Amino acid sequence: MNDLERGYRRLLALYPRAHRTVHGEEMLGVLLDGAGNRSRPGKAETLDLLRGAVQVHWRHALSGNGRRDALAMVSLFAPLLLLTGAASTVREIRSVSRMDGWPLRMWLSALADVPVWTLWLAAAVVGVCGLRRASVALAWLATAGLLAVAVLDPARHWAVDVTAGWVLLSVFAAIAMTVSPGPRHGLALLGRWRLAVLVSTVAVLLALTTTARGMHLPLAELVQLAVLVVGVFAACRVSTRSGRRAALLLLVPLIAVPVVARVLGRLDAYTVLPVVIYAVPIVVTLGFAVLLHRFDRPPHTNRN
Amino acid sequence: MNDGALREPTFLVLTALAAQPQHGYGVLRDVETISGGQVTLRAGTLYAALDRLSAEGWVEVDREEVVDSRLRRYYRLTEPGATRLAAEVQRRQRHTTAAEQRLQLRSAEGLA
Numbered sequence: 001m002n003d004l005e006r007g008y009r010r011l012l013a014l015y016p017r018a019h020r021t022v023h024g025e026e027m028l029g030v031l032l033d034g035a036g037n038r039s040r041p042g043k044a045e046t047l048d049l050l051r052g053a054v055q056v057h058w059r060h061a062l063s064g065n066g067r068r069d070a071l072a073m074v075s076l077f078a079p080l081l082l083l084t085g086a087a088s089t090v091r092e093i094r095s096v097s098r099m100d101g102w103p104l105r106m107w108l109s110a111l112a113d114v115p116v117w118t119l120w121l122a123a124a125v126v127g128v129c130g131l132r133r134a135s136v137a138l139a140w141l142a143t144a145g146l147l148a149v150a151v152l153d154p155a156r157h158w159a160v161d162v163t164a165g166w167v168l169l170s171v172f173a174a175i176a177m178t179v180s181p182g183p184r185h186g187l188a189l190l191g192r193w194r195l196a197v198l199v200s201t202v203a204v205l206l207a208l209t210t211t212a213r214g215m216h217l218p219l220a221e222l223v224q225l226a227v228l229v230v231g232v233f234a235a236c237r238v239s240t241r242s243g244r245r246a247a248l249l250l251l252v253p254l255i256a257v258p259v260v261a262r263v264l265g266r267l268d269a270y271t272v273l274p275v276v277i278y279a280v281p282i283v284v285t286l287g288f289a290v291l292l293h294r295f296d297r298p299p300h301t302n303r304n
Numbered sequence: 305m306n307d308g309a310l311r312e313p314t315f316l317v318l319t320a321l322a323a324q325p326q327h328g329y330g331v332l333r334d335v336e337t338i339s340g341g342q343v344t345l346r347a348g349t350l351y352a353a354l355d356r357l358s359a360e361g362w363v364e365v366d367r368e369e370v371v372d373s374r375l376r377r378y379y380r381l382t383e384p385g386a387t388r389l390a391a392e393v394q395r396r397q398r399h400t401t402a403a404e405q406r407l408q409l410r411s412a413e414g415l416a
Contacts, residue, residue: 027347029329029374030327030350045347048348
C-alpha cells in the first residue's frame with residue numbers, strides 16, 4: 001500500500017461504517033482510477049471527501065425509521081418533561097407572595113419564565129394536533145425565551161447548575177421537533193397510556209420539587225432522580241432501539257448536569273463550571289450517538 | 305418523492321445513468337462530457353449523491369465486476385428515477401422556452 005492509497009483509506013475511514021462496508025472499496029477504486037500521477041490526495045479532493053462524509057453522516061443520522069421515531073418520541077416527551085422546570089417558578093411565586101408590600105421587581109423576576117413553560121406546553125399541544133410548523137416555531141421561541149430569561153435575570157436564573165439541564169433539554173427538544181415527524185407521530189408510536197405515564201411522572205416531579213425543603217433536600221433530589229428515570233423508562237418503549245434512544249436523549253441532560261455540578265462542587269472548580277456543565281452532557285449524548293451509529297448495520301442494497 | 309428542482313450534480317448523475325448502467329468512475333467522466341467540461345464531479349460528491357439517490361429509489365445497483373483487483377459497481381436508473389429526470393427535463397425546457405421568448409421580445413422591441 002503506497003502513501004496515496006493510505007491517504008485515501010484514512011479519509012474514507014471518516015465515512016459511516018455502514019456506508020464504508022458497502023462503498024468503501026468501490027470508492028477507493030474510483031479515487032485511485034482518477035488519481036493520475038499524484039502521490040497524495042489533493043486538497044480539493046480531500047475537502048470533497050470530507051464534505052461527502054459529513055453529508056452521508058448527516059443523512060444516515062436522520063434516515064432510518066429508528067432514528068426518526070426516537071426523535072419523534074423526544075419531540076412529544078421533552079416539552080412535557082420541561083414543564084418540571086416550572087417547579088422553580090411555583091416556589092418563587094410562593095415565596096414572593098409571602099413578602100410584605102408586593103415588590104414589583106420580585107414579582108417580575110418570579111413570573112419571568114412563565115411564558116417559557118406556557119410556550120412549551122403550547123408547542124406540545126399544537127404538535128399533537130398535527131400543526132408541525134407551528135410547534136417547531138413555538139419550540140424555538142421557548143428555547144430562546146429560556147436563554148433570554150437565564151441571561152437577563154442572573155439573580156434567580158443564572159445558577160448554571162440549575163438552568164443548564166433545562167436549557168440543554170430545551171435545545172434537544174427544539175431540534176427533535178424540527179428534524180423529526182413531530183409529536184403527533186410520537187404519540188402514534190407510544191400511545192395514550194405511555195403519554196399518561198409521562199404526564200403522571202411530570203406531576204409527581206412537580207409535587208416533589210415544590211414541596212422539598214430544608215435538611216431533606218439531598219434525599220429529595222435522589223427520589224426525584226429515581227422518579228425521573230423510572231418514569232421516562234416506563235413511558236418510552238425501551239424494548240425497542242428507538243425507545244432506548246429517546247430515553248437516553250431525555251435523561252442525559254437532566255442527570256449529567258446535577259452530577260457534574262456535584263463533582264465540580266466537591267473539587268472546588270467553580271470557575272470551569274459553566275463550560276463543563278454544558279460540555280459534558282453534549283459529549284455524553286454525542287458519544288452514545290456515535291456508538292449507536294457505528295454499530296448500525298449497513299443498509300440493504302439491490303444486487304442483481 | 306421530492307418534486308422541487310434537482311441540483312446540478314444530481315441532474316447530471318441521473319443524466320449519465322439514463323442511457324445505460326455505468327460504474328462510479330464512468331459517471332465522473334461522463335458528467336464532464338455532458339457538461340462540456342464545465343462540471344467536474346469528485347468521488348465524495350458522487351457517492352454522497354448516489355447514497356441519497358439510492359435511498360430515494362431513483363438509482364440502484366446493476367452489477368459488480370472486479371477489474372485489476374478493484375471492485376467496480378455499476379449503477380442504473382430505476383423507473384421512478386427516469387420519471388423524475390423526465391419531469392426535471394420538462395421543467396428546465398419550460399424555463400428555457402420562456403427565457404428564449406422573452407429574449408426574442410426584447411430583440412423585437414429594439415431593447416438589445
